[in-house]
Amino acid sequence: MSSKTSKGFRRTPPNPAPEYEFLGPPGAVGMLVFLPLVTYALYFNCREGFGCIPAFWDPKDGFWPSIGANPASYPADLWNFLSSTWDMKAFYVYSAYMAFLFISFFVIPGDVVEGTVVGGVGGSPLTKDRSNYKLKYKVNALRTMMLIFALIAATVYTKGVKPFLFLYDHFLGLITASLVWTYGLSIFVYIWSFLPDSNGQEKILACGGNTGNMIYDFVLGRELNPRFSASPDSTFDIKHFIELRPGLIGWIILNFGMACKQYHELGRITNSMVAVQLLEAFYVLDSLWNEPAVLTTMDITTDGFGFMLANGLLTWLPMNYCIQARYLATFPLDMGLVHCALVIITQCIGYIIFRGANGQKNRFRLYGPSAPQNRGIKYMETASGSKLMISGWWGTARHFNYFGDWLMALAWSLPCGFASPLPYFYPIYFAALLFHRELRDAEKCRKKYGKDWDKYCEIVRWRIIPYIY
Template sequence: MAQEREITTTITATTTVKLPAAAPKSYAELNPRLKPTEFFGPVGGFVLTFVTPIVAYGLFYGCNEVTGCSVPPTRNFLQWIGDWPSSAGALWEWKAAGVYLAWYMWTVLCWNILPGEWIEGTLLRDGTRKKYKMNGNGLWTLILTLGITAGVIAQPGGIAALAWLNDHFVPLVSASIAMCTFQAMFVYVYSFFSGELLAYQGNSGNFFYDFWMGRPLNPTFPGFPTFDIKTFNEVRPGIIGWVMLNIGFACAQYERLGRVTNSMWLVVLFQGWYSIDCLLVESSILQQMDITTDGFGFMLSFGDLTWVPFSYTVQARYLVFAPNDLSLVACGLIVALEVLGQYIFRVANNEKSEFRSGRNPKNLKFMETKRGTKLLTSGWWGLSRHPNYFGDWIMAWAWCLPTGFSTPIPYFYVIYFAILLAHRQMRDDEACKEKYGKDWETYCKKVPYKIIPYVY
C-alpha cells in the first residue's frame, strides 16, 4: 500500500489540522471504460472516418474550373474524378507528399527553435498539469514563414512557385489525409503501451469509436515528452497552412488575370487576420473542449491537418477560376460585417478570459454554483451562452459573400460551421449539466439563448 502523505490545511489564523492525502488512483480508476455515446456510437465513428475524407475531396471535384460548380451535381463522384486532368490533379503525387511532409516538419522545427512562453494547462484528473510552448511561438512561425514567402514572390518565377499549390491541390489533400491517418493510428496503438492518461470518451473498447474519438488525451512521441501532438496540430500546420494556401490561390489568380481582385483580397485578408488572431491568443485554446476533454484520434487529426486548411479555403480557390469584382458599396458592407463579427467574438472572449482570471472590470453579474465556481449572467454572456460562436458565424458570412451568388458551394462553410457550432454547444451544455447539476438549470433560465441572442 502506498505510504500516506500529509497535507496541512489552514482552518483559522491560529489552528491547523493535518489530513491524510487521498491514495493515488490506479490506472484503471483514472481511465474508466465508458459507453460509446458521441456521434451515434461505433457506427457513427466508423462512417465518419470514411465519409469526412470523401467530403474533403468532394468539395474540389464538385466545384472546380473543369467540372463547374453545379447544384445539384450533373455527374457522380467517379465521373468528376475522371473529368479532371490527371496532369493537374492526380489523387497522389510523391512530390506533393514530399512538399506536405516538408511543410509539417518546418512547423515542428519552428516550434523547437523559435522563442515562446511555456503555459500551464488545466488541472488533469491525475493531479498534474501539462506545459505547452505557446504564446509568441506560433506567431513567430507565421511571421518567419510569411517573410520567406514574400522573398520567394519577389523573385522571378516566385508567383508561379506559389501558384503550384493551386495546381496540385488534390494530391496535397491526399498527403494531409495520409499524415492524419498515420498520426491517429500511431497514437491509438501507442496508448496501449505508454500508460498515458486517456480521454473519457475515447476509452470504450470499440476500435472504430476510439479511433475516431481519440484514445489518448495528450499524446506525445516517444522520447519527446514536451511535444504535445494534439495541441501542436490544433494551431500550427493547419492554421498557418490555411494562410499559405490562400496566398497560393491569390498568386494563381494573378497569373491568370495579371491582378488580384478585390474579392480575393477580402477573403485572403479576413481569413489571414483570423489566423493571426488565433495565434495572438494561442493559449486560450487550453480552455477549449478539444484540449481539455477530447482525445486525439482521427476526428481531431483530420480536422486539424486536412479539414481546416483544405476546406476553409474553398472561397479563395473558387475565386481563382471564377473571379468576382465587387463594387465599393459591396466591399464596405462586407467589411462592416467582418468587423461586427470580430467585435462580438473578441469582446465576448475577453469578458470570459478576464472573469476567469479573477478580474471583472465591467462589473458583470454572475451566479455562484455549489461547486464554488461562478457563471457570467450579463454582458455578452448574458445575451447567450456562446456569444463567441455567434461572432464567429457572422465572420463566416463575410468570408463567403465575396464569392457572389452564382453557386451555393462556396457557402458550404457557413452551413457546415452552423452545424458544427450547434453540435459543440449541445456537447458543452451536456457536459455543464453533468458538472453543475441543478445550478445549470438555474443558469439556463437566466440565460435562455444558446448562441444567437433572442433567436436560438
C-alpha cells in the first residue's frame, strides 16, 4: 500500500522485509568507498615513471605511493592525496563532454523504439498494472559516435595528435572529474526519486532499491526509470542515456588518446596497440549499432539507477577499461604471428557466441516465438505466461552470452603480453561480475517461475560454460 504525503501524491512505503544483495548496507558502504579507490589504485600502480606491478613494483612504495608510513598521518595524507588528484582543466573537459552528449541526444535524429516490460513497484493508477508497462526510448547513440569520430578526424587533420595528449597527461584529473559527476548525479536521482512526477503521482521504484535504508537505496537506486516527464511516450530516460553514451564512447576516446601518446613517443603505433584499438572500438560500435538490444537487459528492466550504475558507467567503465591502451602507451609491445593469431581467434569465437546469443534473445522477446525470425526455436511455457527458450544458443547454456562476452574481454588483454597482471584486470573482474550476475538472475527467475524454473534447469543444465559450469 502507499502512504499519502500530499494532495494527489502517494508514496510507496519501504519494503517491510527487504531482500538485500551485494552484502546489504555494509556492501553498499564498501562500494561508495572502495570502488573509486580501486580506479585510483589502477592508475597509481601502472603509470609512467613508476612501472606496472609486479615487474617494477617496490613493496615499500605501498598501494598508495603518496601516503606515508605513519598511521597517525593517514587522514592528512589521504586529504593531500585527494587534493593532488583535482585538475580543473580535466573537470572542464569532462563536463564539456557530458554537455555535448546531452545536447547531441536531442539534436541528432533517431528512431523511437518501445522497450520490453519493466518491473518495479508503485506508480500512478494508470501504471498499476505492471504486466504491460513499457517505455519508449530514442535511439541515436551510434550517430552520436559517428559525429565524434568526424570531429576527431578533423582535429587530427588540422592539428595533429597533440591535442589528444591531454587525455594521457591529465588522466588522473579525468578520473576525479568523472567521480564528481558520479556522486553528483547519484545524489540528484536519489532526491528526484522522492518527488512526485509531473502528474503529481509517485515514481516507479525499483523492487530492490526501496528498502528504507538510505545508503543501500542510494547505491542500488530507488527509481527504476528516472525521467523528466511522467509520460510513457517521453524518450529521455536518464538511465538509458548513461547506459551507452558516456562510458562506452568515453572508453574509445581515451583509447585513442593513449594511441596518440604512443605515436608521439615512438613515431609509430605498435601492432598490439592497433589490435586493442580495433577490437575494443568494434565492441563499442557493435553495442551502439544494436542499441535496442540493451532495452532487454537487467540494467534497464529491473535495476534502479543509483550510485552503483552511475559509477559503473561514468567512472569504472571508461577509466578502467582503457587500461590495456594506457599500459601499451607506456610499455609498448609488438606481437609475433602466433600471438596475433591467438588474439584474433579468441575475439572471433567470443563475438560469434556473444552476438549470436544476444541476437536470438532480442528477436524472441521483441517478435515472439511465432515470428519468421524465430522459426525452429523450441521453448517451454511457464505458469506465469512467459516463454523460455530451450534450443539454439539458449539451449546450450542459460547464459552462454556471458561466456562470449568474457572471451572478448580476454582477447583485448592478450596483446599486452604477460609481464604484468594489471592489463588483465578487466577480464578478471568481469568474470566475477558475470558469475554474480548469473546468480542474481537465477534467484529472480526461481521466484518468478517456481517449479517451472526447476524444470527449465533440468533441460538446460549448464549455467554459462557448457560441460564446465
